Amino acid sequence: LCQEGAGTSYRGTVSVTETGKTCQRWDSQTPHWHSRKPADYPSSGLEENYCRNPDGDSGVWCFTMDPSKRWERCDVPVC
Numbered sequence: 592l593c594q595e596g597a598g599t600s601y602r603g604t605v606s607v608t609e610t611g612k613t614c615q616r617w618d619s620q621t622p623h624w625h626s627r628k629p630a631d632y633p634s635s636g637l638e639e640n641y642c643r644n645p646d647g648d649s650g651v652w653c654f655t656m657d658p659s660k661r662w663e664r665c666d667v668p669v670c
C-alpha cells in the first residue's frame with residue numbers, strides 16, 4: 592500500500608518508523624504522553640500503532656516506543 596500526497600488518507604498497516612523503531616499504539620500514553628487520542632480524532636484512522644498523518648504533517652508518522660525519540664516518520668512509499 593502507498594500514501595497519497597501527505598498520507599492523510601493512508602489506512603495501511605506499516606507500524607515501524609524510518610529508522611526501524613516500533614510505533615507506539617495511538618491509544619497508549621507510554622512511553623510518550625500525547626494528545627493524538629483516537630477518540631479525539633475519529634476520522635484520522637488512529638488504529639493500533641499504524642503510521643498515520645493526523646496533524647497535516649508532510650507524511651505518515653507515529654510516536655515511537657523509544658523513550659528518547661518522541662515521534663518519527665515512516666517509510667511508506669508515495670503512490
Ligand SMILES: O=S(=O)(Nc1cnn(C2CCNCC2)c1)c1cc(Cl)ccc1F
Nearest residue numbers: 624625626627646647648649652661662
Ligand atoms: O501529542 S502531540 O501530538 N505530540 C507531538 C509532538 N510533536 N509532534 C509532531 C508529530 C508529527 N507532526 C509534527 C508534530 C506531535 C502534541 C500536539 C500538539 Cl498540537 C501540541 C502538543 C503536543 F504534545
